[in-house]
Each structure stands twice: as structure tokens, then as C-alpha cells.
Amino acid sequence: MARIIDLPLTAGEGSCDPRAVHGTWGALDAAQRRGLAYTPEVAAETAPLYERVKHVIPAVEWPAYAPLISAINKMKRAKNAVILAHNYMTSEIFHCVGDFRGDSLQLAREAAETDAEIIVQAGVHFMAETSKVLAPEKKVLIPDMRAGCSLAASITGADVRLIKQRYPGVPVVTYVNTSADVKAESDICCTSSNAAAVVEWAAREWKTDRVILLPDEYLAKNVAAQTGIHIIAWHGRCEVHERFTAEDIAELREAHPGVIVLAHPECPPEVMAAADFAGSTAALQDYVVEKQPRKVVLLTECSMSDNVAQYAPNVDFVRPCNLCPHMKRITLEGIYDALAEMKHEVTIPENVQVRAKLAIQRMLDLPKEKPRAFATGRPPVAVELV
Numbered sequence: 058m059a060r061i062i063d064l065p066l067t068a069g070e071g072s073c074d075p076r077a078v079h080g081t082w083g084a085l086d087a088a089q090r091r092g093l094a095y096t097p098e099v100a101a102e103t104a105p106l107y108e109r110v111k112h113v114i115p116a117v118e119w120p121a122y123a124p125l126i127s128a129i130n131k132m133k134r135a136k137n138a139v140i141l142a143h144n145y146m147t148s149e150i151f152h153c154v155g156d157f158r159g160d161s162l163q164l165a166r167e168a169a170e171t172d173a174e175i176i177v178q179a180g181v182h183f184m185a186e187t188s189k190v191l192a193p194e195k196k197v198l199i200p201d202m203r204a205g206c207s208l209a210a211s212i213t214g215a216d217v218r219l220i221k222q223r224y225p226g227v228p229v230v231t232y233v234n235t236s237a238d239v240k241a242e243s244d245i246c247c248t249s250s251n252a253a254a255v256v257e258w259a260a261r262e263w264k265t266d267r268v269i270l271l272p273d274e275y276l277a278k279n280v281a282a283q284t285g286i287h288i289i290a291w292h293g294r295c296e297v298h299e300r301f302t303a304e305d306i307a308e309l310r311e312a313h314p315g316v317i318v319l320a321h322p323e324c325p326p327e328v329m330a331a332a333d334f335a336g337s338t339a340a341l342q343d344y345v346v347e348k349q350p351r352k353v354v355l356l357t358e359c360s361m362s363d364n365v366a367q368y369a370p371n372v373d374f375v376r377p378c379n380l381c382p383h384m385k386r387i388t389l390e391g392i393y394d395a396l397a398e399m400k401h402e403v404t405i406p407e408n409v410q411v412r413a414k415l416a417i418q419r420m421l422d423l424p425k426e427k428p429r430a431f432a433t434g435r436p437p438v439a440v441e442l443v
């Protein structure tokens with residue numbers, strides 16, 4: 058069964074509470090050190106927000122979070138800032154300070170469209186870079202510069218240049234979970250919401266039956282199974298999703314008869330084959346909200362279940378815990394400090410920004426469609442690994 062990843066920031070072994078990474082005491086201490094208190098005004102003002110998270114935060118713990126939440130929301134208004142919160146943020150961030158919430162594709166669209174002067178990215182570094190690429194005139198802040206991603210770290214712009222030399226004329230589709238340098242070397246980006254559609258588009262545009270899809274090996278295999286297109290892939294992996302196995306699913310089905318198993322397409326193909334439904338974090342949320350399964354398990358980062366539970370109170374979530382240590386670097390106190398001190402600004406050299414924007418914008422300009430589901434129950438398909 059998937060286990061907690063060892064965090065430099067002490068998640069309790071065996072704990073399944075993503076907030077345990079920093080903990081209620083951490084938030085309380087952080088608020089006190091910043092001179093923020095749980096006053097009757099703060100209590101009254103944040104009461105409607107507590108309604109959104111009461112399924113995950115016990116009432117007795119709310120006074121630890123509410124002062125930071127109240128102060129952040131005030132600062133946002135005063136500074137004309139917005140917070141873009143990814144689906145993997147802990148619930149007190151996602152539901153209480155996030156202005157726009159969603160998967161990587163939705164957040165990129167919001168970054169391109171917002172009128173705010175400041176964007177605080179409650180997500181990982183590649184997401185903040187994507188915002189900066191799309192909105193270079195805005196100040197983009199990330200609460201912790203160390204919030205990386207194993208996929209983004211797996212490949213460099215120089216790697217992509219070598220791949221292009223080896224496969225001249227083959228279109229390069231790059232997953233958004235990459236650095237701006239890598240995007241700048243690419244023909245078009247994709248996310249897990251639109252990967253199959255983008256790869257099909259690239260094959261049509263380039264009049265080819267071969268497409269390079271970087272850097273996630275498993276996403277590439279899952280797209281190959283979906284599209285029938287010959288995919289040339291890299292060996293990057295998501296350190297969170299690669300841990301799920303088909304045996305996990307068998308154990309879950311045995312322990313929870315009738316459970317519906319949903320998987321993210323960064324999972325291995327064997328997991329996709331054994332799941333009931335697969336798609337981006339937005340697609341998983343849509344499935345739960347629309348279908349209202351009696352009991353469900355989301356094979357993805359564990360804050361997802363907490364966040365989706367707010368929209369599906371009657372659904373019973375089974376929660377194997379698999380934390381993303383990078384996403385969990387983002388905390389309320391980090392967001393507060395970033396906004397208060399205008400710190401951790403993300404910058405990108407102009408020549409990289411301009412070329413990376415072409416690849417991202419091409420993706421955003423494709424016809425908007427609902428996040429596409431990935432096929433499940435299919436045998437794995439091989440890809441050509443560079």
C-alpha cells in the first residue's frame with residue numbers, strides 16, 4: 058500500500074493528515090509570532106470560511122488557523138493580489154484563502170486572465186513559472202522556492218535540444234510539469250486534462266504518426282494507450298503517483314467491496330488498467346461530484362480527498378495517504394510572509410519567457426473542452442524511451 062513519503066518537514070509516520078506536516082501547533086505558533094490573535098472579530102469574519110473546512114479541521118483547532126487566514130485575505134484586498142490554489146493544497150489554504158482553485162490547466166488560464174497585480178502561487182514552482190510566463194507584467198510570488206517537482210527536475214532544456222537533434226521534424230509536446238527552459242524548447246504544452254487531445258493535434262498538424270511527449274514516462278504510456286500514436290518518451294516519474302500499484306487496488310477492493318477507484322494519469326499503466334476511471338485532478342473531482350459514488354478512493358495526492366469532500370459530503374472517501382512533499386511546503390504562514398514582505402518573486406529571462414509562452418499559449422488556444430477522461434481497463438502499450 059502507498060505510504061507517506063519521508064518529509065524534511067516532519068509528517069508523523071502513519072499519519073494520514075496532510076496538515077500534520079506543519080500541524081495546528083505550527084500554525085498557532087506562526088500566528089502568535091506575527092502578532093495575530095483569534096479575536097471575536099476574527100472569529101465572526103472567518104465563521105463562513107470554517108463551514109467549508111469543518112469536515113477536516115476540528116472546531117477546537119480553528120483558532121490556530123483563522124488569524125492567518127483573516128490577515129491573508131485582508132492583505133490580498135489591500136495589495137490587489139490573488140491566490141491561485143492547486144487541488145493538492147491543504148484545505149485551509151484551498152478553501153479559505155484560494156481565489157481560484159483547480160488543476161494546472163485551470164490555474165494557467167486564470168493566471169492569463171486575472172486583472173490582479175500580484176499572483177501568489179499556492180502550488181509548486183513550475184506552476185508559478187507558468188503564471189509568470191503567461192503574465193510577465195505581474196509580480197508572481199511563491200511562498201517557498203523549494204516547492205519543486207520530481208517530473209520538472211527530471212529534464213533540462215539542454216536534454217530537449219539533444220532529443221530534437223535525434224528526432225528532427227517530430228513535434229515536441231511538453232507536460233506543464235517542467236521548467237520554463239524546457240517549455241521554451243517545445244512546440245506545445247499539455248496538462249493531464251488535455252494530453253491526449255494535444256498529442257492528437259500535434260500528430261495532425263505535423264502530419265506524422267510519431268510525437269515526442271516529455272517528461273513523464275507513465276503519462277506518455279497512458280497517452281499512447283489512449284491515442285494509438287507512437288510516443289517517444291523520457292524517463293521522468295512523479296514520485297507520488299509512481300508509488301501506487303495494481304496490488305494496492307486489489308487490496309482496496311477486497312477491504313472495501315464496491316469502492317470506485319479513481320486514478321491520476323501519472324500513475325503506472327497497470328494502475329490505470331485496474332482503475333474504474335482516470336483523469337486530471339479536475340476530472341477526478343468532476344467524476345465524484347457528478348456521479349456521487351457511495352464509496353470512492355482517489356489514487357493521487359491526499360489533500361485531494363479533503364478538498365473534494367467539501368463538494369460531495371455524502372461520499373465516503375477511502376484515503377491511502379501519499380503526500381507530495383513539494384506541495385506540502387506551501388503553508389499559510391509562508392503565504393502570509395510572501396505577501397507581507399513581497400518575497401520569493403519568480404523571474405524568467407525574457408528570451409525564455411517569450412519562447413515558453415508560445416508553447417503554453419498554443420495549448421490554451423486549442424478549443425476548450427471538459428477535462429478528458431483516460432481509458433481504464435486497457436492493456437499497457439509500449440513507448441519508445443529516449
Ligand code: 13P
Pocket residue numbers: 144159160161162234248249250295323336337338339
Ligand atoms: P493536474 O494537472 O491534474 O492538476 O496535476 C498536476 C500535478 O502535479 C499532478 O501531480
Ligand code: SF4
Pocket residue numbers: 181205206207208209234295296297298323358381382383384
Ligand atoms: Fe510533481 Fe508529483 Fe508533486 Fe505533482 S504530485 S508536483 S507531479 S511530484
